[in-house]
Amino acid sequence: MENQQFDHKLHLRQLRIDDYDDVRRIMDHVYPSMGGAWTREQFEAMISRFPEGQLCIEDKGRVVAAALSLIIDSSVYGERHTYNQIVGDGTLKNHDPDGDYLYGIDVFVHPDYREMRLGRRLYDARKELCETLNLKGIIIGGRIPGYAKYADKMRPGRYVQMVKNREITDPVLSFQLSNDFHYKRVVPDYWPADHKSRGYGVILEWNNIYYEEKRRLIPRVKTYVRLGVVQWQMRLFDSFEDFIQQVEFFVDAVAGYNADLILFPELFNVPLIARYDQEDPAEAMRSLAEHTEPLRDALIDMAMSYNINIVSGSVPEYRDGRLYNVCFLCRRDGTWDKQYKLHITPDESKTWG
Known part of the structure; x- marks a missing residue:
């Protein structure tokens, strides 16, 4: 990292x-x-x-x-x-x-x-x-x-x-x-x-539903993690803002169940690629990568606002003339990290490389 x-x-x-x-x-x-x-x-x-x-x-x-x-x-x-x-x-x-x-x-x-x-x-x-x-x-x-x-x-x-x-x-x-x-x-x-x-x-x-008549301290350290996994339906969006609104809907819903972490699937932002040149998939994916930083910033804001850690699912990042597949961890304290995909599939290299 x-x-x-x-x-x-x-x-x-x-x-x-x-x-x-x-x-x-x-x-x-x-x-x-x-x-x-x-x-x-x-x-x-x-x-x-x-x-x-x-x-x-x-x-x-x-x-x-x-x-x-x-x-x-x-x-x-x-x-x-x-x-x-x-x-x-x-x-x-x-x-x-x-x-x-x-x-x-x-x-x-x-x-x-x-x-x-x-x-x-x-x-x-x-x-x-x-x-x-x-x-x-x-x-x-x-x-x-x-x-x-x-x-x-x-x-x-x-x-x-x-x-x-x-x-x-x-x-x-x-x-x-x-x-x-x-x-x-x-x-x-x-x-x-x-x-x-x-x-x-x-x-x-x-x-307090956990109250017991006999006074007994309940440990504050959590022994479990509640994880919310999003089943994301691919659909067209009129704008990046509409896409973010849909993302926030899931964050709000999962946070409402007091989950500790929400996980989005790989390339869940790919519907935004529809506005770019479909005859040139590699160039279209590079254009999609322009939304990655704004997406990361929006997820950081949501993580803090809804008090939940967010894993973005891998998204394209174009840096120094190379295209990467990167996943962001946006923590509820406002910090974040990222992990690049270690094993790029042959199809990814052929289609978008």
């Missing part, structure tokens, strides 16, 4: 105290009207009290997204609680190591990375942490920033129901519902500073 220069290098890990400046910049940008960032004292206390619950995604060493949480005893708070009752003074003094639920108190993503689905990746990491700690589930107090447009027309309960029915899309609640969280109730004055939500919070819960 050759050494590559990558646009992104994503890594999921626990937050560290020296990440504060990155976190502060993101929070000040995301919450300018809601108090901005946690103080350094609060941030350090969170990490000191419950380091496993403070997660982040870094890109080349810089934090670009984070999720904060603590453990609570659900019998103490019930469903009618406020954000301030959970977070207290912001130092996680209410964290209860012997509690039964993980409570998500914040998730934020740098605006430049919002198209990469990092929020979903952090939610999945929280679920894995919940399973590892053998907690009953995750509770969050969801915002409903879209409610401001409807506040004069309906009560928040009706708004939530319409979002559940997909009659309305809310930028926060729709995302949380799509991550298997279940609606419990609407709480008034949950977060008074959240004017877009009119102060309301939506209590949501995700249930």
